[in-house]
Amino acid sequence: MRYVKFWSAIVTLGCAGGLAILALSTDVRAQTFGGKGAVTILTDAIASPNGRAGRAVLQLAKQLAAKPGLRVLAIAGRGGSSNVDDLLGLRGIDMAVVNSDVLAFKKLTRSRPAVRGRLELVGRLFSRRVLLLARKSTRGLSELAGTTVVAFSGAGYETARAVFGLSQISVDLVGIDRASKAKLAGFEKAQAVVLLEDEIERLPAGVAGEGQPFSVISLPLTPSLATAYDAATIAPGQLSGVAVSKPIATIEVATVLATYHWRARHQRYTDVGAFMKAYLLALPLLRQAYPTANWGRGDLLAPVPGWKRHPLARPEKVLPAAQIAALGTPTEPIAPKPVAVVRAKPLVRPQPNAGTVARPPVEDLRVSVLSHPPFAGKSLAKGGLALELLGHALAATARATRGSPPHLAVGWAPADPEKLGAAFRQNSIDISLPWPTVRCDRPAELTLTSAILCDNVLYSEPLMQVVLGLYVLSNAPISLDKPDSLRGKTLCAAEGQDLSRLNETMRRWIASGRVTLMRRATALDCVAASQRRQADGFIVPDLEGRHLLKRLGVQGLFRMDEQPLATVGLHAVVSKTLPNARQLIRRINDGIRRIRQNAEFAAVMRRHLQPLLQSH
Structure with missing residues (x-):
């Protein structure tokens, strides 16, 4: 039960520095309490006054300002698990900005209120890589068992707690106050430091630079960490303040917009649902308006480990397939960072045996x-x-x-x-x-x-080898074993899908007009065309088809014909x-x-x- 009356809570927590309303006039406050069309989003603006999450919410509010019957009100919160507590405990808070690993943190710490089944995903805002800095003698996460590890209080500390908890590694985790200047003395007893990539500037001098006691080590995505994180890589030259000489595997945590598990009969369901639809429709516009900000980076619609998307926030219910595909790609391709080549001194080695491939001079x-x-x-x-x-x-x-x-x-x-x-x-x-x-x-x-x-x-x-398959609606009387069932049918393939490897029978049917080939921009567009009955099926590699249907949640709607169209190498x-x-x-x-x-x-x-x- 969301048990605290909203405005009494605002007064109490506002005085304590826990929550603050940003620029709300009297008429707006009345609308939030009992009006129609207003939704509230709790940001992390108290912990990070100029942070990326707060800016993203304000950009979103500005984009939706002209939407009739919809007001987006940003509220400054403390961020991290505190935002979860306020979202679940305060009446009048519709959504909150949180890190994706907060569910794991809450479960591991068994903190109240319980979150299981009560929070759902609206959308991904951005991701941050997690850095594991360790002393030179440490080579991996497991070697830190029983040692002292430092993290900055707040979201960084919660991430560190989740990483070690999910990995079942017991450490003495020490939090350093983010509000104070961290002193070198605070790191003297530590064997390692865990921090988010935007916390590097908080490191004191003499910790992680060239020749310093701490260096970045690998934090690979394990099956246990995959329940809360995605895989990422740190390349040389990408981060200032820490020395990285070669690509290092790590994990990344997503910052997401989360909402309460509103039920259809609740009075907030309509307003929050209207926001979710407007939010999805605004994503392409936000990319145009802020191409170098959060909206232009990464896959905004990608699944978030550990989270279930709210039914009203499913992209396929609002956006056409082409826009869904476009939002899965950054607005500007991420070019490889230049890498300084370190030339090693030549070694005298035995001449390779006959038949051994000579090592090319590419480092x-x-x-x-x-x-x-x-x-x-x-x-x-x-x-x-x-x-x-x-x-x-x-x-x-x-x-x-x-x-x-x-x-x-x-x-x-x-x-x-x-x-x-x-x-x-x-x-x-x-x-x-x-x-x-x-x-x-x-x-x-x-x-x-x-x-x-x-x-x-x-x-x-x-x-590897993949099977090029034909996907049709589950109840469609179409089979490659029954040639007459394909007469007059239209099959869709993505524009980039090369069909020169199709079997001779299908190539002959297409050439003769017995089967019509429809081209669409992406395989996702072909799925949409088949759903709308504009096509009778689509041609796609087996595994890609499985992935798309799983992502869209329509696995039961289609089946792949048992007879492959081709076997293709990647x-x-x-x-x-x-x-x-x-x-x-x-x-x-x-x-x-x-x-x-x-x-x-x-x-x-x-x-x-x-x-x-x-x-x-």
């Missing part, structure tokens, strides 16, 4: 990754299946030649044909992935992107004009063969695909 590789879930994606564990397989392949070849694996400077970019061709011709990237197998000997059937690839790149051996590609292109391709191919011969390949595949396959 730092610029890898351009296409966001293509579930095979690759910034929010996926280790960047996704394809990227992790590439890393394992390169490492396997390095081990075989007694070398060190290269540093991968990863950038994420859309498959823009013009930019892609220019990048390959100018040698601004070394490797790009994942790209499907194409038939370069069938130029008439190639997409523009495939034609550019055929002209400019060398293909590796397949990192490859890494290297520009033909790169000086060491053929050496690099040989190195990748050698590594692929090596990991297929041991347990590495199967383990990576199982780790990424098991959750997806279990959901069907």
Whole structure:
């Protein structure tokens, strides 16, 4: 029960510095208490007066200001778990800005009020990476058991508590007051420091710089941490104030807009529901208005680990498929950061045996990754299946030649044909992935992107094989085993989906007009077209189809035909004009063969695909 009357609570907590109304006039306050159309959002403006979350809410309120019958009122709160307490305990608070790991923190600390089943997700605002700084002798999280760990009080402390709690590692966690200047003495007894990336500036001098006692170490996403966090990478040069010499795996915590589990019969359900619809419709406009702010970064509609989205905040109920796909990509591609190459002194090594692939002189590789879930994606564990397989392949070849694996400077970019061709011709990237197998000997059937690839790149051996399948409505009397059932049907494929590998039967049916091929911008648009009966089915790789249907929550609406249309490889590609292109391709191919011969390949595949396959 939300038990405290709103305005008496505002007076009490406001005097204590816990909660404050931002610029509310008398008529607005009356509207919040009993008026219609006003919704309140609790920010973290007391803890972070100029923070990203507070700015995001104010930008949202400004964008929706002209919406008839809707007022968005920002309220300054303390942030962190305090916002959860106020959202659940104060009448008049509709939504709150919280970190995604607050659910794990509440569960681990068994603090009241209980949150299970009472909070739901409205949307993701932004994400922050978590940094684990440790003394030189520490190599991993497990080695910190029984030691003293420092974190800044507030959200950073709660994240540290959740990380160690979920990992079942007992430490003496000490919180440092964010309001005071942290002194070096506070770190003298600590073996490690946990902080969010925007807390680096709070570190005292002499802690984590070049040659200082603390350095950033890996904090990989484990199955237990995956219940509250996403995977992330810290690349050299990305963070000021801490020394990072090579890419380091870590986790990231999302800052989200959460709401109470309003029921349809509650008087707030209508107003909050109207806000959620307006919020989703405003996202494309916010990206245009603030392209370099939170709204232009990352996948705004990506699932948040541990959270269930409010039924009224589901994008597919409000937005067309094309906008959903667009919101899943940053407004500007994130280019790989330049990496300083550290030249090691030459070592005298035995001449490699005949047949051993010579190690190419590439110590730092610029890898351009296409966001293509579930095979690759910034929010996926280790960047996704394809990227992790590439890393394992390169490492396997390095081990075989007694070398060190290269540093991968990863950038994420859309498959823009013009930019892609220019990048390959100018040698601004070394490797790009994942790209499907194409038939370069069938130029008439190639997409523009495939034609550019055929002209400019060398293909590796397949990192993995995927099945190209036909998805149709579950109750549709369509089967590839019954040719007459496809006569006059329309099948949809994404514009970037190369169909040159289709089996001869389907290619003949399309060429003769027996089956009409519809092209849409993305596979998501093809799903939408099939739902609206504009198409009778869609052609997509099996795993991509599963991922899309799971994301949209419509797994039961479609089925994949048992007969595959094709088997397609996913490859890494290297520009033909790169000086060491053929050496690099040989190195990748050698590594692929090596990991297929041991347990590495199967383990990576199982780790990424098991959750997806279990959901069907």
